[in-house]
Amino acid sequence: MSTSFTSISAVDFGRLRDPSTKKAELEVLRAAVFDVGFLYIINTGLEGLIEETQAELPRIFSLSPEEKKSVQMLNSPHFLGYTGLGTETTAKKTDIREQFDFGTQCIPWKTGDPFWKRLEGPAQFPNDNVKNLVNRYSTSMTNLGREFVHFVAESLSLDTDVLDQFLGDMSRLKFIKYPPTTPGSQGVGPHKDSIGLFTFLAQDKVGGLQVLNKSGQWIDAAPIPGSLVVNIAQGFEAITGGICSGTTHRVIAPTASERYSIAFFQAVRLNLRLEELKQSAKEIVAKIPASDDKKKRTVDVPSELISPLYSCFGEAQLRNRIFSHPDVGEKWYPDLYAKYKEQVLV
């Protein structure tokens, strides 16, 4: 999707919420979502909560190694918990960051449910303060995310709630710390967000986030205090038949001080099947402002979400998680790990 943009637009939620300015701002939103795939949203009303949560991150990451280990992701069949430095690889290089993955509250998997439903379950919290903060932040982001997809639908002159049918139950929230390191190091390597419909990211003041345009240039997504950076994830890519592909991005590791960020991955409904998706997405795809040439374009990076190998989004996402965290995948899903290892994405 990414054209040769050289800057990233800011979409003003205040103007979207005001009937007298909404129409003009929906145009800005439409161009940002459908031509670039990356944008800032400002004036959401969540500036205070974002600031408060950012301010807590240094304290949370300075918990003792024992406290972190007690909530490690390896404990969780839902891929929720703490992962330490150097355990993640993107684009064949080791990422230099540590993370806590949480999930929004949901009805957990029970015996008899489909196997992929086990992706959803309780989060692990190191203490009650973190639990309260995570739940408060997640609730606000869930509401904001729903409001955002309503505006996206309206920007295409579609019914406001047309995208609601794709929303899932358990969104994922990730606290991330990048420690300072040698110049030119990889915080996280070039990637598209695999899980979710859209990602809503709050970065601190340090910088380092970059977005790839179609000419192969890395464009800085410089910090704007109180804003959220929003980008298309592979769920929305699938809904648009690949026309709106996720935009590749990366983080250059900081050199002088820690960098902290908070990523909210908006859930896609796990029981969504490919056939059902194609059918229900038709109306949306027809309205997307792209050339016929672009409409025919297939997705450039293989995506589990639109592969016929997997029965539904839930299975596709489970496969994705198993490979992103092979130690967790092999521990909790040994049979699937062995099966998926043999498959090549088509």
Ligand SMILES: O=C(O)CCC(=O)C(=O)O
């Ligand atoms: O930390 C950031 O600014 C971006 C993180 C990111 O892209 C991701 O975790 O998917």
Ligand SMILES: [Fe+2]
């Ligand atoms: Fe990302």
